[in-house]
Amino acid sequence: MSKKLWYSLLAVLMITATVLSACAPATQPPAATEPPAAGDQVEVFSWWTGGGEAAGLDAMIVVFNAANPNIEFVNSAVAGGAGTNARAVLATRLQAGEPPDSWQGHAGQELIGTYVAGGQIEPLNDLYEAEGWLAVMPETLIPLISQDGNIYSVPVNIHRANVLWYNPGILEANNIAVPTTMDEWLAAMETLKAAGVQPLALGEQWTKMHLLETVLLGTLGPDAYNGLWDGSTDWGSAEVKAALDNYVKVLSYANTDSASLSWQDASQLVVNGDAAFNVMGDWAEGYFREIGKAPNVDYGWAPVPGSVGVFQFLSDSFVLAVGAPHPEAATAWLKIAGSKAGQEAFNPVKGSICARTDCDKSLFGEYLQSAMEDWSTDIVVGSLTHGVVANDSWKSEIDTALGAFIADGNVDAFQSALVAACQNSGPCE
């Protein structure tokens, strides 16, 4: 009998061991092991697992390997949910004190508000000076990716948020010139509406936030717009009220089924001739090409009215972890990410432009060439929807306020909710 008992006990122990080991992380991060004697390695974390992004990352890894033959590149990309899954995995690893050497994030407050506040990323000012990046990146960009004079990430690519896409055929048929001011735009949409044409194509809630940030910029201008995010422009002011009134007017020209359309659905309405205008970031251009549309024939582009000469940007960038297991290899990676060769490898494949202003234009298509031109001359401001100007908490409160406004249409309540959001999670007191 006692023998049987011992067997059972053994079985219990084994089951317990299995359960416990199942609770442990399935794979130990390579960071935990000693670097191999022959060479070093660098672990880079991202959510670039498909499409042009993954292909661009692969192209940049080739450049990295050529420059650093002794460093093994460990690509720790996590798929799913446009980065939501990856950010959750990253948060878990950071809370466990096992950071990857470097990770991807939207440049600006999305990174700074989350990871600088948590003391998890290193300032990179020395690297910027040593590599001479300050001379090749727009002057107005640097404050947007810095906090208290410290630069925290290396932008690899640049997308533009304030782009007005239009259907050239529809504008021509209705004798409308491409609008450059808010008033011209509203007048143009009124004409189109009277002619029985759908003036504006709009999609689900986040595309409405995208539209909001461009209308705020177009009405307030770059200085007051920047002031919204550092506390110097009052969210409760009359000028913000005027911008919100413009937003209400713009929304009144949108399609009624916006809540059921993705951004692709909405942008497609313009190139298919179902709507005249659409405001979307310049990744839409990659989508237009993908569905076989030609620039200046099926679609034209201009800055969102009121924001001519201003480049509202967003960017994917890489950081250096505090306590990175391989700090030197990580720095070598960041050098490639910020280099001309690295960015020229990544961006033509991804369909974005370089953060540097000295990339070879002949590598890029017609639209991107015009964006590169603007990037090197325009005033640079940051995007709200895509993480540059507001931290995650603030952005999510603005999103909630916007959702309530779309549901009930009460502008005054919207404005006071925006004031409250700035007080709760932004710089306003």
Add this chain to the structure above:
Amino acid sequence: MFRDKDRYLSVLLISPSILAVLIFIYGFISWSVRVSLSKWKGLNPDYTWNALNNYIELFKDPRFHVDVRNTLIFTGVFVVGSIVVGFLLAVMLDQGLKGEGFFRSLFLFPMAISYIVTGVVWRWLMNPAEGTRTSGLNLLFSYLHLDFLQNAWHTTPYWGMAAIALAAVWQMSGYTMALYLAGLRSIPAELREAAQIDGANELEIYRHIILPLLSPVTLSALIILGHMSLKVFDLIIAIAGKQYPLDVPAIYMWQTTFDGHFYGRGAAIGILLLISVALLIIPYIRYTLKTEVQQ
């Protein structure tokens, strides 16, 4: 002696699963309760005591009011719809028609699909586009010259949630049909015959004999469907994404925690969800345990 050892052994053998349940269910529930009483906002844990403030804020939060309203609309349409449709299907199948097995499987099949798949299909069916872009059910209505039935479905202000519940009714009414069919089959034929001899018509038989005898089935269906509707998440995400007018507590919890880093508030929503589900489930479990013991 032998019995003692046996008992000792059985406790030992189930101890790993008890341990796992204690840690991974009750341990994390307690942890969530603690987080919901903290000021944690941002990536780094912050357990500063905040008493019930997260809960008080939620009760004042207009978004949470929308969540509660949407949950009530969804629950109402979904539970009533599934029970009524399921019951009618069961009654029809119970008439002893030909090919009953075929129809039974047909009505039960939607249950085999995940909510995500249902959502993707219904997203297309309930396309609210107008004019030349009309598609899905609205296009079908226009072919059938039933244009007055065309509507904005889930994008209807205020009542949009009812459209989402329609998709859920489609998915789950087969399941309630199966429950009711089993219930109907267990009612002895003598009872109906006795009622017929006493002069009752069909309607009176259902009203006074069948429905009362089926009340335990209705209770089970109510509980099962009710707790599903409190937790609904994936169906809404698949049909409408994250949009304020169709917000429910589970979506708010997810967004505020992982997009906005309001961990304290997210945990509070989670605990409120847990309590609301427990209010439904615990009396039911006690009731079934009691009846099982009696049997």
